[in-house]
Amino acid sequence: MSNSRAPSPAALPVLGHALAFKRDPLGFLQKTARDQGPVARLRLGPLLYHLVSDPALVATVLQDRADRYVRDTRSSRNIRLVTGEGLLCCEGDTWRRHRRLAQPIFHHRRIMALAEIMLRTCEESASRYASAADSSQPLDLASEMSRLTFTIVGRCLFGSELGPRATDVEQAFPVLLEELFNRAQSAVSLPIWLPTPAHRRFQRAIATVDDVVRTVLDERRGATADRPDLLSLLLEARDEDGSRLSEQEVRDHIVTFLLAGHETTASALTWTLCLLATHADTLHAVEAELDATLHGQPLTLDALPKLTHLDAVLRESLRLYPTIWIAERRVTQDDTLGGFDIPAGSTVVISPYVTQRLASHWLDPDAFRPDRFLGDRATRTLAKDGYFPFGAGPHQCIGQHFAMMEAKIALASLLSRFRVHLADEKLPPAWAGITLRPQSTVPIRLTRR
Numbered sequence: 213m214s215n216s217r218a219p220s221p222a223a224l225p226v227l228g229h230a231l232a233f234k235r236d237p238l239g240f241l242q243k244t245a246r247d248q249g250p251v252a253r254l255r256l257g258p259l260l261y262h263l264v265s266d267p268a269l270v271a272t273v274l275q276d277r278a279d280r281y282v283r284d285t286r287s288s289r290n291i292r293l294v295t296g297e298g299l300l301c302c303e304g305d306t307w308r309r310h311r312r313l314a315q316p317i318f319h320h321r322r323i324m325a326l327a328e329i330m331l332r333t334c335e336e337s338a339s340r341y342a343s344a345a346d347s348s349q350p351l352d353l354a355s356e357m358s359r360l361t362f363t364i365v366g367r368c369l370f371g372s373e374l375g376p377r378a379t380d381v382e383q384a385f386p387v388l389l390e391e392l393f394n395r396a397q398s399a400v401s402l403p404i405w406l407p408t409p410a411h412r413r414f415q416r417a418i419a420t421v422d423d424v425v426r427t428v429l430d431e432r433r434g435a436t437a438d439r440p441d442l443l444s445l446l447l448e449a450r451d452e453d454g455s456r457l458s459e460q461e462v463r464d465h466i467v468t469f470l471l472a473g474h475e476t477t478a479s480a481l482t483w484t485l486c487l488l489a490t491h492a493d494t495l496h497a498v499e500a501e502l503d504a505t506l507h508g509q510p511l512t513l514d515a516l517p518k519l520t521h522l523d524a525v526l527r528e529s530l531r532l533y534p535t536i537w538i539a540e541r542r543v544t545q546d547d548t549l550g551g552f553d554i555p556a557g558s559t560v561v562i563s564p565y566v567t568q569r570l571a572s573h574w575l576d577p578d579a580f581r582p583d584r585f586l587g588d589r590a591t592r593t594l595a596k597d598g599y600f601p602f603g604a605g606p607h608q609c610i611g612q613h614f615a616m617m618e619a620k621i622a623l624a625s626l627l628s629r630f631r632v633h634l635a636d637e638k639l640p641p642a643w644a645g646i647t648l649r650p651q652s653t654v655p656i657r658l659t660r661r
């Protein structure tokens with residue numbers, strides 16, 4: 213190693229930067245990157261972290277030297293409490309096997325089959341939105357989007373089999389996310405088996421999810437029909453040696469997809485609709501594109517590739533509000549990044565939120581300007597260019613195409629019929645929880661177009 217320490221912001225004794233980070237994670241990380249440069253040294257209590265914000269170095273960590281920067285961190289150990297050995301938190305050979313088995317499930321061809329389910333679900337919600345619009349009933353945008361994406365991921369996983377049990381699972385997830393967030397926030401967490409009230413709630417929520425998944429698996433085992441959902445594909449998946457996923461592995465994958473594929477897309481939709489509601493010119497451009505493509509007819513899947521404005525709006529929204537706003541990696545061997553020492557055993561922090569708003573790489577970085585992703589500029593989609601809302605390298609989001617397809621269908625279906633009006637008429641403040649979401653509810657009113 214070069215024996216060169218990265219610069220560090222002023223720190224408190226013992227706590228280091230823990231309080232500043234906890235108080236305002238987004239503001240603190242952004243200011244640190246701005247003041248300290250591409251690599252900054254941070255201490256959260258006894259733990260050593262480096263915030264790596266420069267796009268080329270982000271690509272080094274996530275892609276080029278991914279074998280030295282592994283995901284076996286405190287966060288991934290917490291996620292394991294919910295997903296078991298799911299793709300979100302396993303590493304090494306176990307991760308490679310799971311990724312190999314799950315990758316074909318998210319192949320473009322498969323996503324096109326699932327797109328029909330997404331479209332049908334969005335069209336169903338449209339009739340509910342119509343009665344809300346006609347009766348001027350206020351809605352909470354964040355919970356509407358959460359409900360929609362949960363229904364979509366549930367149906368894509370299980371077909372329509374969840375039925376009324378969907379509500380049980382849907383209600384269990386906020387409890388699981390709350391415990392994960394509380395654990396992420398505290399330097400030391402109590403073992404989950406200690407029977408505190410919060411842990412009991414968590415265990416009950418896990419038991420509910422497990423119960424529903426087990427029941428669906430049991431029902432499925434007896435059935436012969438070939439179905440186009442993700443569960444069928446997981447049950448059919450074979451390793452190179454012909455081995456199948458065990459029942460526990462199938463459960464872990466299902467819970468992983470429910471966890472990773474629900475609030476992420478819901479937050480992306482919420483932010484996109486908030487941005488459109490506060491940027492009239494862009495909204496009109498999107499509406500004009502929809503009108504010229506659909507000619508007043510219901511949305512069809514073959515219209516989607518023509519909606520280039522909508523695509524750019526979604527990408528720009530994911531630049532400003534990347535719903536996975538932070539990723540951590542444990543350093544397995546001494547390294548240098550940008551000339552600074554990165555010792556083995558420490559943790560590297562990467563934040564799409566910080567890097568995607570760097571003034572050195574983005575003109576007018578805090579402005580909502582979807583034209584950055586139109587025409588030739590549409591190719592700016594790599595970590596080394598400073599854009600990586602779906603991560604990069606081996607752990608890049610496996611559900612990326614699923615999420616983009618789902619978000620475009622949901623937006624096109626809604627915006628072709630309705631206008632969203634924010635009760636507050638301004639963008640809600642962001643809250644950096646497990647996902648990056650509005651700080652509180654987002655009251656809206658819908659009108660028919």
Ligand code: HEM
Binds near residue numbers: 472536601607611614
């Ligand atoms: C807008 C929506 C989404 C965003 C912004 C998003 C973002 C991300 C990011 C940034 C990562 C990489 C994390 C890291 O490097 O540590 C990731 C990984 C992952 N995502 Fe997504 N995601 C979204 C939707 C989905 C959906 C719909 C699914 C599944 C149905 C999904 C499943 C996963 C899985 C399983 C991983 C782990 C992949 C691996 O390590 O092999 N995500 N996602």
